[in-house]
Amino acid sequence: MRYRETALNLRVWLKVILLLALISCLPPFAAFAQEAAEPVCIGCHFKMPEKYSQPVALWRGSIHAENGVFCNGCHGGDPKDAANAMSPARGFLGAPQEPAIPAFCGRCHVGVLKDYLASAHGRMLGKGGPTCVTCHGNHKVLKASLELINEKSCSRCHSFERAGLIRAAMQETETTIVAIEGRIGAYKKIGTDTEKLEKDLFSVRNRFHTLFHNVNVELVKQESARIQADLKKIEVVLAGLDDAHRKRKLAGAIAVPFMLLVALVLHLLRKTFD
């Protein structure tokens, strides 16, 4: 009798354990931890002494990191193979000498390189003039914006007077671009297809950025006016999106009270059958 009871208990426990095992396999009980996947350069340099790890920390706050441009985007090498990550055979370049910096950055920023070389800054390359990293920084590369034209930065080499005039001429356009960028970003966050708008803004902003290296105040003013006209076109599309979202809310303002009205009618109808 005791043996049968023990066997029965065992069977019950076995079933419970089996069920537990099955339920514990269910995905809903998932642990939400993180799995990282980055180029090998970051994994190694991050653990190294400050001199070698600092570029990683700086890069994380850069416009490059924001746009998914990793170490190998500038320095070459193999981002997947730690042993050959810095092999010249795999295209590793390392840090360029100062006169080679514009060409180094210009592999991607082709138009900007051209503008820079034609500018007063570019003409002083190799003669003590500034390179890309002088204003934009290296590793923590700063986004091209009017903020970069500031007294503290410019007066390291010359007076701020002319730079200040140029900045004032471009301020309105810059403000509009930033505002449009914010609106596009807000729509992107809610799943709106902003690809074309982003491309248009990118193109307009690039044209605007070509003015950044220019020192002709009149030319800057004229080109700024043309850029403003193109920005208006983007604003019209954004206004269309605003309107579509307003209409959705209007539809909701009709649908929700309608359903509540239906509920009330059904409730009253139900009362007639009491």
Added chain:
Amino acid sequence: MALLKKVVDWLDVRVGVREVVEKELTGYLLPRNINVWYSMGSILLFAFALQVATGMLLLIYYVPDADKAFKSVTAIMNDIPFGWLIRMCHAIGSKFMVLVLLFHMLSVLFMGSYKRPRELNWVTGFILLTMVQGISLTGYLLPWSQLSFWATTVATNSANAIPVVGPYVVKFLRGSTLVGPPTLGHFFALHVTVIPAGIATLIGAHLFLLKRTGISTPPFGRPDTVNRWEGKSYSYERHPGGIPFFPNYALEDLRSIAIYLACFLAVVFFDPYLFFPKDAFIPANPFVTPAHIKPEWYFLANYQTLKIFPNELIGLSLQAVAMTFLALLPFIDRGPERHPLKRPLFLACFAGGLLLWIGLSIWGHLS
């Protein structure tokens, strides 16, 4: 009206439709003290039907290919007429469905309706809950966004904590070592065929059991709330003098569905992004891990439980024990009393368990 009568007459002489209506609708009597919580089942049926309908419409344009999935969802949201509405109804509908399902289960628990002879109703309902969670999880991956990709990566990764077979289970779930195109194929197949078919079958079984056993009487407003069923033979719980299902209760159900729809549409039209973090609209990128990955609101308590314990296996095991206990509750809690106020221990466990779940969810959200 004459045409309708002719159609009904035509059907009646062939399939006896008036007899079916009499037996299943006008002659199907329900307890007089039936309450609004009994409508949760009908709301769930409606919500499931809405998911099926919107899911079918989404299938027309959705492409289950890792290279095209995100773009196809973007096209549905932006280019297809009313595509945003259909997608939002489907995505928000799944969250509302889980919410109503929880209400349904809580009301059944509170009123002791899971007790014998309705153990099978409870078990089928419990399996339905896990299947709805499963269909939500598999559907989560389909947009192939950063949120989808990483949530699925970490969700499937947790199976690694299972001793011995963990890595095999992970590989089985993903269809490859890492989440990738095969995972999308697996989850898509599960989401649109296997799990919906399972849910439909279980709904059928749940309704069959409901019809065969008879609807339970709410324990409130009655002097005697003890279940007199002795388990010696099959018996249908009749409610003589009750209200007919049609039109009386059908109107109550429809009213509840209309209120549900009002709440649902309010979210769809006024705050459709309530449940979507920004990572939900960024294409999946295996090289960029988002800073904060959090599960859906109904998994937040599970998520926080796992964070509390240093060992993932302990956290998983505890959850498995709790879920198994809930699944087998009708076989553990066998007392005949159903009124919650006459079952203080049950009431304390019910309130404590609910508060714990809410507390863990809030903690998980804020952590």
